Structure formats: C-alpha cells, structure tokens
Amino acid sequence: MSSLLRNYRFAASSARRNTFTLHKSLRAVSSESSGTSSIQNTEKVETSVTTPTPARDVMVADVVSGAPGELRHRQVRIYKPTRNTMQSGSGKSNRWRIDFEILQGGGRWEHQLMGWASSADYMQGTRMSFRSKEDAMHFAEKQGWDYYVQPEPVERIPPKNYSENYLYSPNKLRICKTK
Amino acid sequence: MPSRLARSATISRSPEEARKRVIQLYRDWYRSAPEIVTIYSLNMSPAYVRHQIRKKFERNRHVTDARAIDVLLLKSRQDFQETLNIWKMADHVNGILLNDTDRPQRTFLQKFYEGRDEDAVRPAASGVI
Numbered sequence: 001m002s003s004l005l006r007n008y009r010f011a012a013s014s015a016r017r018n019t020f021t022l023h024k025s026l027r028a029v030s031s032e033s034s035g036t037s038s039i040q041n042t043e044k045v046e047t048s049v050t051t052p053t054p055a056r057d058v059m060v061a062d063v064v065s066g067a068p069g070e071l072r073h074r075q076v077r078i079y080k081p082t083r084n085t086m087q088s089g090s091g092k093s094n095r096w097r098i099d100f101e102i103l104q105g106g107g108r109w110e111h112q113l114m115g116w117a118s119s120a121d122y123m124q125g126t127r128m129s130f131r132s133k134e135d136a137m138h139f140a141e142k143q144g145w146d147y148y149v150q151p152e153p154v155e156r157i158p159p160k161n162y163s164e165n166y167l168y169s170p171n172k173l174r175i176c177k178t179k
Numbered sequence: 180m181p182s183r184l185a186r187s188a189t190i191s192r193s194p195e196e197a198r199k200r201v202i203q204l205y206r207d208w209y210r211s212a213p214e215i216v217t218i219y220s221l222n223m224s225p226a227y228v229r230h231q232i233r234k235k236f237e238r239n240r241h242v243t244d245a246r247a248i249d250v251l252l253l254k255s256r257q258d259f260q261e262t263l264n265i266w267k268m269a270d271h272v273n274g275i276l277l278n279d280t281d282r283p284q285r286t287f288l289q290k291f292y293e294g295r296d297e298d299a300v301r302p303a304a305s306g307v308i
Binding site for chain 2: 060
C-alpha cells in the first residue's frame with residue numbers, strides 16, 4: 001500500500017512538473033500578440049517529457065473578471081474524482097474538476113467553544129466541473145491560475161466470480177457458509 | 180431613446196485605435212472629475228478623484244490582449260455613464276469608484292501577528308484591513 005502511494009505521489013509530482021513547464025509556455029504565448037512568435041515559443045520550451053500541444057489562443061479573463069488578484073498566487077488542482085465506493089458507484093466520476101488548494105497557514109482555525117472548522121478561504125467551497133481535462137486547463141489558463149493535473153485514476157473492473165462459489169474442490173472445504 | 184452618454188459597443192481594429200479610445204476615455208473621466216465631486220457632494224478635491232481614476236487606469240496598463248482591452252473599455256464606459264447620470268449612490272462612488280482596494284504593505288511581524296495567509300486570501304468582511 002505504501003509503495004503504491006509512493007508511486008502515485010511520484011506520478012503526481014512528475015505530472016505537476018510537466019504541466020508547469022507547459023503552463024509557463026502557454027502563459028508566455030498569451031502575453032505575446034503575434035501568432036508566429038507564439039508557435040516558436042512553445043517549441044522552444046517543449047522537452048521530450050512534455051506532450052506537444054498546439055498553441056491555444058488564450059484570452060486573459062482575469063483582468064476583466066473582477067476576481068481578487070490574490071487568486072493568481074494560488075494553485076488549483078485539476079483532477080478526476082475517484083469512483084464512489086457506495087451504491088452510487090461511478091456516478092459523477094466522469095467529469096474533471098478544479099479545486100483550490102487548501103491554505104496551509106492560518107487560513108483555517110477551529111471554533112474555540114464548539115470546535116467547528118472555520119476558514120478565511122472563500123474559495124474552499126468552490127468546485128468547478130468540466131467535460132474534459134483540456135477544458136479545465138484552458139479555463140485555468142484564462143483565469144491566470146497556476147494549475148497541476150493529477151493523473152486519472154485507473155479504473156479496475158474485477159472479474160465476476162460468482163460461479164466459483166459452487167466449484168467442487170476435493171479435499172479441504174473452500175468456503176464455509178454460515179447462512 | 181438612448182440615455183445620456185450611451186454608446187454602442189465597438190471593436191477596436193488595431194492596437195493604435197484601442198490606445199486612442201483608452202486615452203479618450205481617460206480624458207472624459209479626467210474632465211468630469213469636478214462634476215463628480217459636485218453632483219455627489221464629495222468631501223474631496225477633483226485632484227484626488229483624478230488621482231484615483233488614474234490609478235485604476237494604471238492597474239491595467241500591462242494588458243495587451245485586444246479583446247481584454249475592449250471589455251475593459253466597455254466596462255469603464257458603462258461605469259462612466261452610471262456615474263455621471265447619477266445612477267449610482269454616494270456609497271458606490273465613495274466605496275467602489277474612489278476607494279483603494281489594495282491592502283497596505285505590512286511588515287513581517289504584522290503579518291505574523293495576524294496569523295493568516297494574507298497574501299493568498301484577503302479576508303472578505305472580517306474588519307481586518
């Protein structure tokens with residue numbers, strides 16, 4: 001389990017690094033006005049690790065959106081939620097989400113009397129859904145947010161083995177049914 | 180019948196045209212500063228109003244995207260019309276148009292005593308400035 005977690009963390013951090021380089025290149029593109037120089041720009045930054053993406057025309061929406069400038073210093077996470085283990089199953093897990101990172105400092109506190117969790121962070125309850133990862137990335141770029149993309153959870157469909165309950169095995173009793 | 184100072188939305192065809200429109204808009208704001216002070220009975224000089232308006236323009240000086248400039252122009256034109264037609268209340272002018280939204284710079288210790296991620300989040304209505 002721990003090794004799995006470690007692997008996951010490694011994958012997440014490497015994905016983060018990759019997307020960061022990509023993101024920086026795209027922001028550089030958005031600040032430039034001419035199309036030809038923007039294409040050269042992305043080609044310069046691309047390495048063997050980053051996937052080549054065509055340069056997109058990103059409008060800077062953060063200057064006209066009226067959102068507080070502090071949001072530009074925060075990071076957002078783009079991820080696909082894992083499947084719910086309860087009866088609703090895979091519902092709502094096919095969309096990509098944008099979440100703001102939790103503030104690590106004193107942005108959160110506990111209510112002294114009741115122990116409720118409080119927060120000064122107005123973005124903590126904000127969650128945005130997108131049809132695809134690219135849509136989410138495009139939105140984050142437009143808003144000027146630093147983002148990283150978490151790798152998609154691997155969906156595993158376990159094989160059906162109901163009939164194995166009734167298989168005959170000679171010596172030892174395989175399953176002990178109590179009901 | 181269009182109301183006073185109403186304009187149809189236009190798209191700038193070149194950066195030069197956008198620049199001209201921005202300067203024209205700034206000029207309109209600049210010239211109307213005494214009128215704003217008079218009609219809203221503000222307890223400040225027209226020079227201060229001009230200073231605050233100038234700050235608003237300077238904040239978006241770095242914008243190069245033509246579409247963004249057009250949106251900013253449109254918004255400011257609307258704001259201008261609302262201000263001069265007295266469609267605003269005094270609080271809109273005092274608190275939004277002429278108020279400083281930037282938080283003053285604080286020392287390391289001040290930030291420490293406050294105990295917040297103040298650079299990452301601005302308290303919405305906690306009274307902390």
